[in-house]
Amino acid sequence: MNSNKVRYLIFFQYFGTKYSGVVETPVTQSVLGVQNYLQMAAQKLRLVGNAKFTISSRTDTGVHAICNSAHVDIERAVGKPPFSETILVDALNHHLVPEPISVLKAVRVCDNFHARHNALSRTYVYRVVTGCNRFDLPVFERNLCWAASVSSLSVTAMEEAANLLLGTHDFSAFQSASNENIFRSPIKTLSQVDIKPSSSFWPHLLQYRDLQFWDLTFKSKSFLYKQHRNEMLQRNERNTWTYLVMRLSCMKPA
Structure with a gap:
């Protein structure tokens, strides 16, 4: 070599x-x-x-x-x-x-290290703001979160649903009906699902203080192809679906 x-x-x-x-x-x-x-x-x-x-x-x-x-x-x-x-x-x-x-x-x-195969976990954070549309947001926020027109989220109901997703399940209902998924196992394990209040990157600006931000965090060793965004993209065209995903890949470096 x-x-x-x-x-x-x-x-x-x-x-x-x-x-x-x-x-x-x-x-x-x-x-x-x-x-x-x-x-x-x-x-x-x-x-x-x-x-x-x-x-x-x-x-x-x-x-x-x-x-x-x-x-x-x-x-x-x-x-x-x-x-x-x-x-x-x-x-x-x-x-x-x-x-x-x-x-x-x-x-x-080492020469046989593989970034995908050696990944220990992956964490996604979806950032949501309620009570406004995308164009009511500061321009600095528009590509960093999803603006929901509803005035508030039913957090209790979301937390109950999140608890049902924790652990090992068949997530077939969360993936697209695509030929590329035929040979991929839909059995996945979610180790973390959290819904937490967050804040604007500009909380000192008076006109944006009433906006309510939320972080939706999902952690697993691996996810299905298009698992997270599949259902939401049925309601949102790709060019208007703006969200932040924090990719934190914990690796074994050797």
């Missing part, structure tokens, strides 16, 4: 409004994925071969990430040592400008 080829676990974040999602899309597509930009940044490092990022899991159009993860093999020319973790982070971030994508950390891992 070439000693200059090193596998890294990369932690990164992004503001997902302008991207088709996190995974790579064809370069002919008008809107690209976050992975496309990570790989374009890596190729500017004058590597041997192509740097292919393997993402720990998907996020969709308009979804943001506080921390997502991927692994990538970086091979340099003969005679050049592998990048240190710090230099790799700085170099990738330099070439990601001006995209709203930032590499947070890089860790050298």
Whole structure:
């Protein structure tokens, strides 16, 4: 094996409004994925071969990430040592400008490490505000939450329903009837489902103090493809469905 080829676990974040999602899309597509930009940044490092990022899991159009993860093999020319973790982070971030994508950390891992298969858990947070429509929100909030026109949520009923989702269940009713799901098990285990009051990022602004924000948190080792958003997207077109998903992938780095 070439000693200059090193596998890294990369932690990164992004503001997902302008991207088709996190995974790579064809370069002919008008809107690209976050992975496309990570790989374009890596190729500017004058590597041997192509740097292919393997993402720990998907996020969709308009979804943001506080921390997502991927692994990538970086091979340099003969005679050049592998990048240190710090230099790799700085170099990738330099070439990601001006995209709203930032590499947070890089860790050298063994050659058989896999970002998706070695993930221990994934956490999604959906941010909801009640009592207004999207255009009543501060412009800084509009792509960071879902505005529900109802004046309030029935939190007690939601908590009761959340308790029913905890544990191991067959989530077939939460996935799309798609051929790509035929060979995927619908049996999943939710370890956390919380509904908690939250606040605006601008609580000091008087005109927004009456808005009520909520964080809906879901944690599991894995989820079904499109499990979370399936039902809501039946009522909301993709280009108006704006929410924040915090991707916190706990990894085994070696």
